[in-house]
Every structure is written in structure tokens, then in C-alpha cells.
Amino acid sequence: MKFRDRVARAMYGRYGNDQLNKGMLVISILCLLLSSFARIRIFYGLGLVVLLLAYVRMFSKNIPKRYQENQKYLSIQNSVVGWLKLKQLHAKQRKMYRFYACPTCGQKVRVPKGKGKIEITCPQCRQAFVKRS
Ligand SMILES: [Zn+2]
Known part of the structure; x- marks a missing residue:
């Protein structure tokens, strides 16, 4: 049996990967890098825990629950990205405009x-x- 078929069979009925998992993998890699460069031990443990959780989510069979978690993550990510874009736009416009809040x-x-x-x-x-x- 080919490796890809084996992976497909192992993942049958399981949740798989999503944006939240990708975010968690990035965080765990950052933690592991930080622990090795800055020698802060707590980041090593944190990185491993986040990595483990990402795998638990990936192999989970509770698909609706994982889907909900991902939707929540996406809405938080969207509001953070929207806020950052607004700040970036304001910084760009600061030369020509002033910003005030209505009292x-x-x-x-x-x-x-x-x-x-x-x-x-x-x-x-x-x-x-x-x-x-
Ligand atoms: Zn007003």
C-alpha cells in the first residue's frame, strides 16, 4: 500500500488540518525557536504542548466541535487583522489628516x-x- 493511501485511511473520519491548526503550528515553532535561541525553558514546554494540541485536533473525530473552534479562531483573526489594517491606514494618512473621536x-x-x-x-x-x- 502506498504511503498516501495509508495516510488517507488513517485520516478517514478524522478532522484534519485547518487554519487554527496552522496558526498553532506557527506558534509552536516560534516557541521552540525562542526556547533554543533565548534559552527560556518555559517556551520549550509551551511549544510542545501547542504542537501536541494541534495534532490532537487534527486526529479528532469530533468534527463539529473542531469546526466551531476554527470558526471562532477565524473571527478573532479577522478582527485582529482588520484592526491592524485600520491602524496601518491611519499611520499612512497621518501626514494629511487628523483623527478625532466624537466627544x-x-x-x-x-x-x-x-x-x-x-x-x-x-x-x-x-x-x-x-x-x-
Ligand atoms: Zn458622534
Whole structure:
């Protein structure tokens, strides 16, 4: 029997790999690298535990549960990536714009820089406030 067929037979009815597992593998590799370069022993144990958990998930037969975990992971990953992209965009625009939070509702407002004192109307709650741009 070919190796691929054996793997396919062993994985039959099992969950397999997903984005959460890939993330866990990356974390475990980072932990193991950190433990060997920085000689921090706790990262070695942590890396092994995360690696073990990734394999347990991969061979799990409780597919709906693993699927749910992955969905949760993806939603957290998406919000983190979205937040980072927004921060990156703001950093890029900081040369030309100023960012203020509405004093009433907290909505972030972007105004062009260098226009002196201006009245800003919040696009969400219509509250007006004065700031230097
Ligand atoms: Zn507002």
C-alpha cells in the first residue's frame, strides 16, 4: 500500500488540518525557536504542548466541535487583522489628516490637516465640536 493511501485511511473520519491548526503550528515553532535561541525553558514546554494540541485536533473525530473552534479562531483573526489594517491606514494618512473621536458617541472622525480651527460635525450623531486641524 502506498504511503498516501495509508495516510488517507488513517485520516478517514478524522478532522484534519485547518487554519487554527496552522496558526498553532506557527506558534509552536516560534516557541521552540525562542526556547533554543533565548534559552527560556518555559517556551520549550509551551511549544510542545501547542504542537501536541494541534495534532490532537487534527486526529479528532469530533468534527463539529473542531469546526466551531476554527470558526471562532477565524473571527478573532479577522478582527485582529482588520484592526491592524485600520491602524496601518491611519499611520499612512497621518501626514494629511487628523483623527478625532466624537466627544458624544466616540465615533472616529478624519479631518484634513492644516485648516486651522474648524467645526467638525460627527457623521454618526450630528454633534458639532471645534478642533484645530
Ligand atoms: Zn458622534
